[in-house]
Amino acid sequence: MTTRTVQPSSPASELKSKIEKREARVGVIGMGYVGLPLALLYTEQDLRVTGFDIDQRKVDTLNSGGSYIYRITKEEIGAARAKGLSATSDYSQISEMDAIIICVPTPLNEYHEPDLSYITNTGHAIAPHLRAGQLVVLESTTYPGTTEEVLVPILEKENKSGLKAARAGNSSDQGFYVAFSPEREDPGNTSVARRDIPKVVGGLDPQASELAATLYGQIFRRIVRVSSPAAAEMTKLLENIYRCVNIALVNELKMLSLRMGIDIWEVIDAASTKPFGFQPFYPGPGLGGHCIPVDPFYLSWKAKEWDFRTRFIELAGEINIGMPYHVISSVVGALNQRKKSLNGSKVLVLGVAYKRDIDDLRESPALTIIELLQKEGAQVSYHDPYFPTIGRGRKYDLQMKCASLEDLGKYDCVLIVTDHSDYDYPKIVREAQLVVDTRNATKGIQSEKVVRC
Numbered sequence: 001m002t003t004r005t006v007q008p009s010s011p012a013s014e015l016k017s018k019i020e021k022r023e024a025r026v027g028v029i030g031m032g033y034v035g036l037p038l039a040l041l042y043t044e045q046d047l048r049v050t051g052f053d054i055d056q057r058k059v060d061t062l063n064s065g066g067s068y069i070y071r072i073t074k075e076e077i078g079a080a081r082a083k084g085l086s087a088t089s090d091y092s093q094i095s096e097m098d099a100i101i102i103c104v105p106t107p108l109n110e111y112h113e114p115d116l117s118y119i120t121n122t123g124h125a126i127a128p129h130l131r132a133g134q135l136v137v138l139e140s141t142t143y144p145g146t147t148e149e150v151l152v153p154i155l156e157k158e159n160k161s162g163l164k165a166a167r168a169g170n171s172s173d174q175g176f177y178v179a180f181s182p183e184r185e186d187p188g189n190t191s192v193a194r195r196d197i198p199k200v201v202g203g204l205d206p207q208a209s210e211l212a213a214t215l216y217g218q219i220f221r222r223i224v225r226v227s228s229p230a231a232a233e234m235t236k237l238l239e240n241i242y243r244c245v246n247i248a249l250v251n252e253l254k255m256l257s258l259r260m261g262i263d264i265w266e267v268i269d270a271a272s273t274k275p276f277g278f279q280p281f282y283p284g285p286g287l288g289g290h291c292i293p294v295d296p297f298y299l300s301w302k303a304k305e306w307d308f309r310t311r312f313i314e315l316a317g318e319i320n321i322g323m324p325y326h327v328i329s330s331v332v333g334a335l336n337q338r339k340k341s342l343n344g345s346k347v348l349v350l351g352v353a354y355k356r357d358i359d360d361l362r363e364s365p366a367l368t369i370i371e372l373l374q375k376e377g378a379q380v381s382y383h384d385p386y387f388p389t390i391g392r393g394r395k396y397d398l399q400m401k402c403a404s405l406e407d408l409g410k411y412d413c414v415l416i417v418t419d420h421s422d423y424d425y426p427k428i429v430r431e432a433q434l435v436v437d438t439r440n441a442t443k444g445i446q447s448e449k450v451v452r453c
């Protein structure tokens, strides 16, 4: 496998052999939800990792053996540190790395356009420290073309030795190697071990693909190679757009089913018994997380450059963005049935994480729902075992404290937004005056107090 794409005694073959012998040093840039677990996987396999982050608090926490991600324990960090994990905000250490993996955020700006500033800033920061023979892999989700059109030009222009990225037909020894490999983690999903999720890689040239495949082959069981960084970038977007469009479809069918008096959850369960051709997706209060609400718009933005409108993405966005508003009108309707108005009512929002059993608030529909409820004059409280407080985020500033679950009867409405598995739903229904359930968390509980929406 080695010899066809990587020439013997070339810088690429040296790096490949260093990786295989676990002597390569790996730099992970961005020690967040993606970068930190990745760094731990490498240290478990005895590769020495340096984590780079501009957030000094994260750097200090890791270097003192702590963790800032709920599902990663201090013990895991301690074990990784014993195997050489360290963190730094000092980019000059990039020159000591053999492989550099970039896992920085790719959000949308206020106009719903891609914000690549984290990637470009990273490019500007690492370029002066690049040296020949290094492998640079971008993992951040982004539109096809980012690696080649945005990252590589910065690295080539701003390195101090005039190094060029190795491309097909230009594989001089005085270059560096570049690939894209999307992150596919599903936070909170314990059914598939991370190393069993196949890893897609697309290099700028065959050597870069080979090196990236070797690097990821140390921690993932299966590597899937595609022909270019753009194909790898597009693969990730296809996966997320597929989810986004299908979630929009069930959200729309849920709203119709509610009108028709049909239980959509029962229907999805029944349809899921089909042994082929159907994959279940579930309706909810709106999309959340760093990926599904954001990534499809990276492609629809890029498509405009090609005079192309991605109508499925736009339509799915329209339906999914409307879901928090549907939740509000369901709460209004349920209160109205009890001769109450939302204005002045006490509402407890149960669960604010963007999905069950995780400590991630990013783009959570709960935040929009809380803001909409407040705008309508409701007195809003929340409870979430993962968030003692909600402070300031990129788009919100709620400054709220987690309420207690005692005395649920004092609320006019308990609104289930995130169905954490620790909640005792029969007890919640028993004690509450009214429960509006956006997740079918109260499945099987027969009570007039429950309104499913």
Ligand SMILES: NC(=O)c1ccc[n+]([C@@H]2O[C@H](COP(=O)([O-])OP(=O)(O)OC[C@H]3O[C@@H](n4cnc5c(N)ncnc54)[C@H](O)[C@@H]3O)[C@@H](O)[C@H]2O)c1
Pocket: 029, 030, 031, 032, 033, 034, 035, 052, 053, 054, 055, 058, 103, 104, 105, 106, 118, 121, 122, 125, 139, 140, 141, 142, 183, 184, 185, 186, 187, 290, 291
């Ligand atoms: N979280 C997920 O489940 C998930 C899944 C698949 C893909 N992704 C993608 O992976 C990428 C990273 O996501 P995440 O969830 O880890 O984000 P995150 O916000 O948890 O972590 C990103 C980290 O990068 C750091 N950072 C920002 N700019 C930096 C710079 N110039 N130099 C060094 N560090 C910098 C931040 O301080 C932060 O610690 C995004 O593109 C995201 O779309 C995330």
